[in-house]
Amino acid sequence: MAKSKNKLWLILFSAFIILCFLIGVFAENSAKKQALIDFPPVGKMIDIGGRSIHLDCRGEGNPIVVFESGLDTSGSLSWSLVHDEIAKFTRACAYDRAGMMWSDERSTSEELLGKAIAEDLNKTMTIAGEKPPYVLVGHSFGGPYITIFTKYFGSSVAGLVFVDTSHPDQVSIFKEFEEPLMNRISYVFMDFFEPMWAYAGLTRYFAKLNDGRLNNQSLKDEQVIDAYSPSSGLALTQESKAYEQTLNEAGSFRDFGNRPVFVIGAIANYEKMSDDELSEYGMSRKQLSSLIEKDLFTHKEQASWSTRSELKILYKADHYVQFEQPEIVINSVLSIVQKVRLKGT
Template sequence: MRAALGAVALVGLAVLVGVVYEQAGRYRAARDFPPPGQMVDVGGRRIQLDCRGTGSPTVVFESGQGPDGSLSWSAVQPKVAAHTRACAYSRAGLMWSDPSSAPSSARQVAQDLHDALARAGERGPFVMVGQSIGGPYVVSFTHYFGAEVAGLVLVDPSHPDQVARVAGYMTESRSLLSRVVMGLGWSGLVRLAAPRLLPQAPNQTAHDVQAVRAFAPTSFRTELAEGDATDRTLAEAGAFRDLGDRPLAVLTAMAPYTAGELRGMKITPGQGKEVQALWKQMHDDITHWSTRGTHRLLPNAGHDIQFDDPGAVVDAVLSVVERVRAAGAAASAAVPKNSP
């Protein structure tokens, strides 16, 4: 009995130490890594929004599924902001942004972003840029607020039919272990493991990766909720596949899957090539959602193109910006000078 009580006491002490360690870590995160840009009130909670540069159209960056939030675009945004207004933000519950009590959905993400932009005084026309699941998010934003969207750039975007298309090769699911780890943000374990869970990406600064790790215990909880809502998000975005004549650029990562990625997907190298062929086909389909779509394959970039080949993303964004500007100039020139 004494041994059992001793074990319980040790466990209780370990939990207490972990909780104290986590709370101290959250204090240091807020102190050492203040939010870039501003915190915008969207009705009782705040969204972090970082807008830089001047000019029109305004480029709006939407991150993929992960804990990085606005920092997902740190290698791209400054170069775009040298040419036009550029805004990156963190979805509710990621990095500095307050969590939302509403279930994760494409419509909720679009509404939050629209509210944050409007309350910060940012006005369209917008060029929406989305990576991975951020692709369906910005397509949904276009669905709900289309009058403000002049063009899109989709960076290795998720496709509404991707789950069904790759079902013969793998099942998209999160392991029980990863779900348990992500759910233990309060215990200090995630913070302790963050350096291993979140390695530094190419073209990512040490400061940024440290900031992402500092907020990982709370960001991971949101990432898990967004992952659980993936099917609903894809279905919602897939109901809208007509982008009209808006300029659209689609970028596809075609670097061969690494050994670690193949193990994670539980497929062979040969199957990996087949999955990539399907991925290209799906992106070909997305390109035709607009009558002015272009598609570029990047043979040396992995899924996070914004880190692996940020120059390609910058070029795609600026090409859409120039096409939007040219269309605007042509429309202005077509209006008679003496018209009432």
């Protein structure tokens, strides 16, 4: 009798979980449709062959500045504080990689994701009629992406700006600062369940609970990013899984010739962090000098990839320089634009 009751409760509980999941799926589908109504694409949707990429170009002039976001879900909105300012001087284009924000997801996973992302961007710009030369601006993991683009479509690239970007060798360089095991397990856990959470509406729910707005980022931008967080989260998971593969692909190309390059390196205010905060990143206070030294090395090494490079190190700075100190990014980009123009005269 007791076993029968237990089975009944198990069946009822399972039915309840399935019902909740189906309700979540229905609510998520409705929320996705509402997101397009509340927050339609800012730029144009460019059909690159069965799927569309969102491209937001503003201003006029050459070279065209092309912004590449980092490994997050902000997409083209990563550049909200600098986009219009650059567009006052030349044409400036921000876009969303496949699956991010307004862009359609990929139907299949390519063997080399970094190369596929470069091909998407090249197709998007070509079909949209945005002709080179380009000045590529990458933030964080956008650095490897613009490096890979230059590897395959170098004739279109006249200059580059790296905004506190990832280094191709950073996994080995920073191996002594390994994150705690529980952090790594949690990342695997989250990646595994991300698709289920996205389809059931949990990703959207948690995004609203979490105040992830950056300093100087507008409330509206945060609302838009949250509205598209389920699809963007799935794309982010795909890119994260290809993390080391993408770094290796970028690391195979480290010669920008005489293209003008500007490297902005942000050294975090580690001293201000508590011991608990440091331990979350696998660091101890005794290791800070070594960490800063390695940070500096990565930025200096990136600057060595061009015979015409400039390096600016920001101490006690935030990783999102384009929000914390947008004027530095603006001036750096315009400096490269001016050098490209002078070379063309």
